Amino acid sequence: MLKFRGCLAGGLVGDCLGSPFEGDIVVPKPALQKFIAKQLEEQTEKLPSFQVFSYTDDTAMTKSIAQSLIEMKKFDPKDMAKRFALEYNKEPKRGYGTNVVDVFAALMLANYEHPFEPAKRQFGGLGSYGNGGAMRCGPVALYGYSMEQNRLIELTRDCARITHSNLLGYNGAILQCLAINQALHIHSPLKGLIDINAFLNGLIEKMSKVETDSERNENNGSERIPTPFTDKLRKVKEILNNELKGTFYSVDKIVAILGNDISALKSVPTAIYAALRGQFPIDGFESNSPFVRTLFFAVSLGGDTDTIASMACSISGAIYGIDAIPRILLKHCESNDVMEKYADDLYRLVRCNN
Ligand code: R7I
Ligand code: MG
Ligand code: MG
Ligand code: MG
Numbered sequence: 296m297l298k299f300r301g302c303l304a305g306g307l308v309g310d311c312l313g314s315p316f317e318g319d320i321v322v323p324k325p326a327l328q329k330f331i332a333k334q335l336e337e338q339t340e341k342l343p344s345f346q347v348f349s350y351t352d353d354t355a356m357t358k359s360i361a362q363s364l365i366e367m368k369k370f371d372p373k374d375m376a377k378r379f380a381l382e383y384n385k386e387p388k389r390g391y392g393t394n395v396v397d398v399f400a401a402l403m404l405a406n407y408e409h410p411f412e413p414a415k416r417q418f419g420g421l422g423s424y425g426n427g428g429a430m431r432c433g434p435v436a437l438y439g440y441s442m443e444q445n446r447l448i449e450l451t452r453d454c455a456r457i458t459h460s461n462l463l464g465y466n467g468a469i470l471q472c473l474a475i476n477q478a479l480h481i482h483s484p485l486k487g488l489i490d491i492n493a494f495l496n497g498l499i500e501k502m503s504k505v506e507t508d509s510e511r512n513e514n515n516g517s518e519r520i521p522t523p524f525t526d527k528l529r530k531v532k533e534i535l536n537n538e539l540k541g542t543f544y545s546v547d548k549i550v551a552i553l554g555n556d557i558s559a560l561k562s563v564p565t566a567i568y569a570a571l572r573g574q575f576p577i578d579g580f581e582s583n584s585p586f587v588r589t590l591f592f593a594v595s596l597g598g599d600t601d602t603i604a605s606m607a608c609s610i611s612g613a614i615y616g617i618d619a620i621p622r623i624l625l626k627h628c629e630s631n632d633v634m635e636k637y638a639d640d641l642y643r644l645v646r647c648n649n
Contacts, residue, residue, distance in 0.1 A: 297616035298479050299437050299638040304620055304631065305586065305612020306357060306433045306605045311348035311628040313594050313604030314390070322597045324579035331580075331591055334627050349629050351390040353430040353605045355382050358630070360454060361434035361637040365644060370450055376402045376410035376457050390601070392425050392557065394418070398458045411453075414460040421461055426559045428455030428468035430602045433609045436475035437641040441649055447476060448505060459559075462509060463523070466502075467559025470524050471606055473501050474567050478613035489614060491539070491571050495532045498567070499525055527553065527564035535571055543578065546596055555598030562599055566606035569593035573611055586611045586619045 312334065316322050338345060359378035367374050380399040383391060394417055401413035417423045435454050439447035448469055455468035477497055483489050506522040530552055534544055544552075553568055554561025573589030580591045589611040593604035612620060617635075625631040 296639065296642050297618060298613050299440075299642045300617035300635050301612030301615060301620060302433050302437060302475055302479065302609050303357070303361070303612075303634040303638040304617055304625055306609035307350060307354055307628050307631060307634045308612075308620060308624050309590060309593065309604030309606070309608030310350050310353045310601050312590060312624070314348065314351050314601035316594050316597065316600040317351075317390070319597045319600065322595050322600070324595055327591060327595055328580055331587065334624055335587070335621055337623055340626050346627060347629055348627055349389075351601050352392070352427070353602055354630065354634075355386065355389045356427070356431040357433055358382070358633070358637070360431055361641065364434055364438045365637065365640045368644065370453065372410040372453060372457060373407045375454065377407045379457065380407075392423070392427050394423060395425065395427050395458050402457075411456050411460070414456060414458050417460065422464060423459045424461040424463040424467075424558050424560065425459065426464075426467060426557055426562045426599065426602050426606075428459035428464050429471040429559050429563050430605060432468050432472045433475060434637065434641060436472045436479065436613070437638065438644065439472070439476065440479060440645045444501070447472065463558070463560050466505060466509065466524055467563040469505055470498070470502055470528075470563050471566070471610075473498060474570070474610050475613050478570075478610050481614065483614050483616075488574050489571075491535050491574070492532065494571065495528060495535070495567075499528045499532070502528060523560055524564065527560065528567070531564055531568045531571075534568065538572070539575070550596055550598070555596045555600075555603060557599045557602070562603050563606065565596065566593065566603050567610065569596070569603065569607035570610035570614070573607075584619065584621070586615055587621065587624075590624075 359382050363375040363378050380403045383399045398413045435451050439450055451469045451472040452465045455465040459465055503522055503525040506525055507520045553565040569589050569592045572592050573585040577588050577592055582588050589607050593607040594600045
């Protein structure tokens with residue numbers, strides 16, 4: 296239950312507190328340190344100066360997925376598609392991806408019949424490789440907590456395919472979901488270190504199977520099967536092992552190797568790295584909380600800060616649980632009470648299904 300709450304609350308904190316920096320090429324560390332310290336200051340929310348940060352499309356779509364799974368008690372693609380589109384129509388100014396909004400319009404026009412079709416027409420038939428499928432998969436990982444691995448992968452792929460039919464778009468969602476799923480299942484003390492190599496080896500093994508299987512299905516007979524997400528995970532492992540030995544990487548170097556943009560390939564592995572990087576001290580930032588360090592680190596990379604921080608913090612929240620997230624940070628986020636309720640509802644649903 297604490298890990299379920301930690302996952303959804305973490306995702307919300309990353310989105311709300313990351314979004315003021317979205318699109319910044321450089322996020323100066325002193326300014327970011329000051330920003331986070333300000334939000335951590337114990338002050339009463341009743342003061343008029345207490346700032347509550349709005350969530351963006353990342354959380355809007357996460358909420359729709361949670362609502363759909365909770366109310367339908369199963370994956371119902373038409374219902375999920377409808378919730379995405381209606382939510383967008385209700386509040387279009389949440390910073391949605393430029394192209395995904397065409398999917399919502401087409402879904403609505405077809406009255407949600409064939410909910411996977413509009414996404415296939417994106418980008419001249421290639422489908423979107425944006426990180427919009429990955430950014431919203433927290434509730435999928437919770438709902439699929441005790442599912443057999445292949446079923447969870449299939450469910451995640453289908454939830455993503457409503458808007459993202461490109462292989463890189465939905466495989467990014469699968470990787471993010473598997474990372475959360477692993478985080479939920481590991482035992483972790485409040486501030487202790489988790490075994491980074493064991494965590495990454497698990498993901499590398501699973502993702503390499505996902506990538507080789509899906510490529511085999513897509514282009515039969517191709518000789519060398521590309522495994523871009525697995526390759527990125529190996530880089531994450533190499534960087535973290537070097538850093539554990541004392542060789543630290545600059546922000547520029549991390550961005551050059553892993554990326555920080557709106558594509559799934561250049562943001563999901565980056566978020567996984569940020570989630571694990573929070574375990575040890577970070578240059579230019581004083582905090583002994585792995586969760587807060589992950590938030591700082593993810594935002595400090597610049598680029599798609601709301602989404603990278605949201606994905607990183609949902610993994611961190613799933614590792615450490617809600618108690619590791621400073622209450623005051625959550626109070627600065629719109630809808631924090633709702634996210635906790637969804638986490639509890641999903642927890643109950645998982646327990647009923649077993
Ligand atoms: O993936 P998506 O939902 O966007 C999510 C991002 C997050 O950062 C949110 O916080 C929000 O700000 O947006 O939305 P899409 O419109 O499907 O994809 C986002 C962008 O990725 C597109 O507008 C394109 O710029 C780019 N993109 C592509 N460009 C060329 N070819 C995605 N797929 C392609 C492609 O196939
Ligand atoms: Mg956003
Ligand atoms: Mg945006
Ligand atoms: Mg974003």
